[in-house]
Amino acid sequence: MNDYLFTNRMERILQIANQMSKEGIITSVDLFIAACREATGICSELYLYLYHQLGKDFDVKILNQWSRNAGADFNFIGHYKISMDAVLIFEESNKKRKNYGQMLINEGHMIQSILQSDAQLRFMLTEGVVDGIVNIACVPRDLFVNLDHFKKLYGNRISKHCMRRAAHSDLIELKSFVIHEFGERWLQHINAMTEKEVLPIYIAIYGEEIIGFACYDTVRNKKGLFGPMGTSHKKRGNAVGRDLLFKCLNEMAELGYEYAVIGEAGPIEFYEKACDAKLLQTC
Structure with a gap:
């Protein structure tokens, strides 16, 4: 118990x-x-x-x-x-x-x-x-983040994890990671990005291994949508997801987005605490 x-x-x-x-x-x-x-x-x-x-x-x-x-x-x-x-x-x-x-x-x-x-x-x-x-x-509920507010609160925070933008050469390993950790439900979003010259995907690396990823502008190819994001089960609780979230939100702010929408979030309180996300009200 x-x-x-x-x-x-x-x-x-x-x-x-x-x-x-x-x-x-x-x-x-x-x-x-x-x-x-x-x-x-x-x-x-x-x-x-x-x-x-x-x-x-x-x-x-x-x-x-x-x-x-x-x-x-x-x-x-x-x-x-x-x-x-x-x-x-x-x-x-x-x-x-x-x-x-x-x-x-x-x-x-x-x-x-x-x-x-x-x-x-x-x-x-x-x-x-x-x-x-x-x-x-x-x-799951949709949330939104005021990116100007986010930048003022968290824009200078330094990550303790090794992260970088995913290259096309990473996609095979990334897809394998996603299937192993989460099943095939997110593969469609990653596959939709393969034609982009610059991928809106960040990966977290431990040694030579991918331990987490986060995307934006991938769901339904819509601008301003954050996600999906996932962290290896064995690395959860170490702020990998938070650092990946910050990396994407900071880049979205730099691109001029005023808001980021986090679609169908499961761990709502995580986003509320991590980036001051607010619930989009239901009808």
Whole structure:
């Protein structure tokens, strides 16, 4: 249980849930309402959505209607007492994290697991409201970066990794790296760049080996779109992705782009923290 790794936002959600919990035991409904009350990023958007859909004090009403089992069994995650229904939520959340190839359990993994598992909560919500929650919190989201603001904050930061622009001679090795680490889903974007004289692709190198890559202007051949980006599983947590991100965003700023759009980002909090990216609001 103690092996779970959480984003900072998830750590705050756990703290809020613990403060709300009855008998000091966190349940799935505590986690859901704590996510709404955390009030940053998608959690802020989620709260406003449910406020408009369900009305004022929706969080209190859900908590009051949800039936708790007094004296129920629990287990520990870290120093938190977690009810057995919530333990199953975290097990499922961790599976989703692994399926998406991510390092940390985030609020999207957890909320999707709650909606799939908590029959009481589902009974309180209409199908349309559930779909709205999923579209806000449980799917990849588009973000944008103000590049002038980015340059002022991060433009002089020095990378600790060896990075360079990819040459055409690197493409065979790069494609092999992408297939091995991420499957074939990103190959189409790299293949679309082969006719360009100067590739908008940067690679990170350790020894003679590619350990990460990042692109821009490759998705649908649209200007101003950052990505895809990926880091070798064995090098994650070493700021390789952040340095590749900075390299591309700095170059986009130098080319005169005012904004960069990060399309369908999975690790949303990573981009929010790394480059002050902001969510593009859903309709």
